[in-house]
Amino acid sequence: MQKNGARWGAAVWVVGVSAVLAALPVTASGRLPDRLATHWDGGAPDGSMPLWAAALLPALAWAVLALSIALAGRLGRSPAGPWVGASLLSGGVFLAGAQASIVRANLDRTDWKDAASVGGEVAITAVAAVAAGALGWLAGRRAALPAGPIRPSAGDIMEIPAGERRVWLSRTSNPWFHLIGAVAGLVAAAGTVAAAGGLIGVEWALITPFAFASLGMFAFASVQARVTEAGLEVAFGPLGWPVRRWAAGDIVSARVESRRPAQVGGWGYRLSGLGTTVMLRSGECLVINPCKGSEFAVSVDDAERGAALLNALALKQQANA
Template sequence: MNMPRPPSSPAPRGLFTAVAVAWTLLVAATLVALPLALADRLPDPVASHWGPSGEPDGSLPLVASAAVPLAVWVVAAAGGLAAALRRRAFPRAAIRARAAAVLGWGGVFTVGLQIISLGANLDRARWQDASGIGPPLVVVIVLSLAAGALAALAARRGGDDTPPPEAEPPVRPEIGLDPGRRPVWVSSVSAPVLLALGCVMAAAGVLLFAGTLAGQTRRPVEVGLVLAFAGLVVIALSTVSVQAGPEGLRIGFGPLRWPARRVPLDRIERAWVEERSPLDVGGWGYRGLPGRATIMIRGGECLVVAYRSGGRLAISVDDAATGAALLNALLATARP
């Protein structure tokens, strides 16, 4: 299997980028070449979707069956690569590993899907006659996950070009605290796209739920409820308010600033600013496990606090340098 291979050269990033681009192009070419090469043995339209029973229940013209996976792959792979290259993110092994995992998994998965769906259509007169794809699909899922894991392992080798600084000093000079004044830092960050998406999901969920109750659709009640709940979660992560003061850090989620999370000052070791992107932490929203989590609303500067217990919490927020400087100043006064 042709996976993004790691270099053993001192600059792993250059070779990684070359292999990743080659892999992207190879997968794209395969996705187009397969339906073209088999065109005279395939029905047109071809079966493109299978129902839970294993019978084909949807079809696409042959041209679209080549174009749709290609478009999905190119947008996902090339978009991800371009974003990482523009941010010069590939010197870091962890980011290379993540990109390689997504590329390896995504490439094998899309090509695998293409192979089994064309295979099911092969030598059939009509798309309705296509065979089921259940067992091969399981194989493709397992293989693609394995490919992703292998690619991540391979890309991680070579280490970081330059080790990332463990703690960047706050950009802002120290804040002088006056005992007669109560200092507070207030900032927030929002993603209007997420807010709109969350509202649409919640509204659709409520409508579905109401439709099910009224007997308009035969969907189970849970579908509407789950969609509505997911919408609420997206809304809660669409905007976040972050406040720092003598009590510590407070993070309020959603337009109502509730639920909120408080980190008392005496649990904080220190604070600093880091540049992080959704690519670094695996997407938007609440990322990672408690103790190493990132609340990622938008890429860019993040306020990072280290707990005295050893964990960390990062929040993408505007004006993070001021927040970090204030927390450090408060910590310095609290324990001289």
């Protein structure tokens, strides 16, 4: 499910960036000259394209780039690798920013030779592209973290031989959350690019709600639960933040329980009579009963072994206390 969500998000991003690149000059065509300045030597334009080419060629270049990245990732057997997310995010941000800069420079000009300079806008775009690439790299690295191997254990308490340490890791995601987050993010990005291109003012009433909706959906579209000697850690989103932690000694018991969205009040991070539930898919959940506070449940796969390991670690902490 984690990979499916990432693929959906990447597909929406690729299609959305293509649409923005092609639509921006066409939308502003009534305020643009027949040919657009597309290349500058220092501060003066020295190259141009007809409007149709300025709209089509960047979109085609982006499609080729995205296809090449996807193909290289598949051939390298790492379609969700860190460099894939970094390349898609940085490439899309840079091309969209460059297209907005070109449109803004040509806006309300009668001749492409009179286009304004784009030096400052290109510098800002480059910084934004680097920042987006860094976020994509961090998210990809986190998604690629391997789970520590543990052997199956019968019963509710895992037997841990003396001198050995066990680690349990499980992830899950909701592809619909990823899709909604990607669509909301594209609406916010399209508004930002349109404002950067001078087509509209900075419409905060449009950009801000969709930007926050996108961040919120992505933050809780995926979850990772990890059990180590330190206890339980539940991290949210592609960057693993925010995080909730419980020390092994602060957990009374852990168990597996099947829960449905209707039982806990819906999807996402829910508070109900059952305590707190992170509901990303219906079915088995890892449920802990902490010493303080209400129960906490998270819908992840292989919850039985996670609960068994937590119970073993909790008993060990109590015995050493």
